[in-house]
Amino acid sequence: MYRCPLCNREFKSFAGLKLHFAKAHPVDGRGDCPLCGRRGVELRMHYYNRARAGDLLHKVVYGLTPRSNGWREAPLKKECRRLAMEVLKGPRTSLPREEEGQID
Ligand SMILES: [Zn+2]
Numbered sequence: 877m878y879r880c881p882l883c884n885r886e887f888k889s890f891a892g893l894k895l896h897f898a899k900a901h902p903v904d905g906r907g908d909c910p911l912c913g914r915r916g917v918e919l920r921m922h923y924y925n926r927a928r929a930g931d932l933l934h935k936v937v938y939g940l941t942p943r944s945n946g947w948r949e950a951p952l953k954k955e956c957r958r959l960a961m962e963v964l965k966g967p968r969t970s971l972p973r974e975e976e977g978q979i980d
């Protein structure tokens with residue numbers, strides 16, 4: 877099972893998840909980032925920039941973004957897609973977050 881990082885719905889395949897993501901969480905145009913709360917950002921660009929800066933959650937989400945005309949697929953995209961497949965797969969119920977280091 878693959879879990880959508882934004883709404884937690886589960887899908888049998890990564891392809892199914894990507895389809896869902898494209899429909900339910902469009903990245904073209906401006907909006908508020910559901911990951912870090914930045915307001916009024918160009919989402920596709922924002923995910924890309926944060927992913928390039930090394931942010932795990934943004935990398936995962938960037939790995940799910942559909943292709944877009946006029947955008948070259950950066951090599952980073954491949955890396956992020958692989959990462960998304962690893963992180964979102966399986967029975968985990970949440971994404972790894974920074975707080976998780978503090979389980980007692
Ligand atoms: Zn979703």
Ligand SMILES: [Zn+2]
Nearest residue numbers: 909911912913
């Ligand atoms: Zn963000």
